[in-house]
Amino acid sequence: MSPSRYFSGGESDTGSSAESSPFGSPLLSRSMSLLKGFAQDSQAKYEAAQARLRVRLLAAEGLYDRLCDARSINCCVGLCLVPGKLQKQRSTIIKNSRHPVFNEDFFFDGLGPASVRKLALRIKVVNKGSSLKRDTLLGEKELPLTSLLPFL
Numbered sequence: 001m002s003p004s005r006y007f008s009g010g011e012s013d014t015g016s017s018a019e020s021s022p023f024g025s026p027l028l029s030r031s032m033s034l035l036k037g038f039a040q041d042s043q044a045k046y047e048a049a050q051a052r053l054r055v056r057l058l059a060a061e062g063l064y065d066r067l068c069d070a071r072s073i074n075c076c077v078g079l080c081l082v083p084g085k086l087q088k089q090r091s092t093i094i095k096n097s098r099h100p101v102f103n104e105d106f107f108f109d110g111l112g113p114a115s116v117r118k119l120a121l122r123i124k125v126v127n128k129g130s131s132l133k134r135d136t137l138l139g140e141k142e143l144p145l146t147s148l149l150p151f152l
């Protein structure tokens with residue numbers, strides 16, 4: 001995984017909204033199942049000497065209803081630091097899986113200890129549409145870095 005894989009420009013030019021989601025379960029519960037992997041201390045690590053934060057994205061569960069056609073699944077996760085939507089990054093797109101496994105590391109550089117205490121990690125899960133279809137927002141969650149890195 002290349003640590004320089006960032007979103008190009010601003011947000012996606014294809015709209016996404018919670019209202020357009022064809023999936024039955026609430027966004028919050030889907031977001032919470034994604035964040036299950038972040039509960040362990042080892043999923044985020046801050047290296048003060050390098051001013052670098054590493055976030056490991058493992059997998060997601062419960063994002064898709066069983067009735068959803070697996071061929072229409074193209075899941076990816078966007079991560080950025082807020083406020084300011086700093087250092088936007090995106091996972092690879094996992095196709096045809098109701099339980100996508102990412103196993104990717106994301107690196108956020110140039111973060112001094114004082115700034116790390118003030119930032120949060122925004123995680124946005126999207127089902128990527130084809131060229132004619134809109135992206136579908138599956139869930140979004142913000143976690144203060146202090147909750148991921150309890151020693152701060």
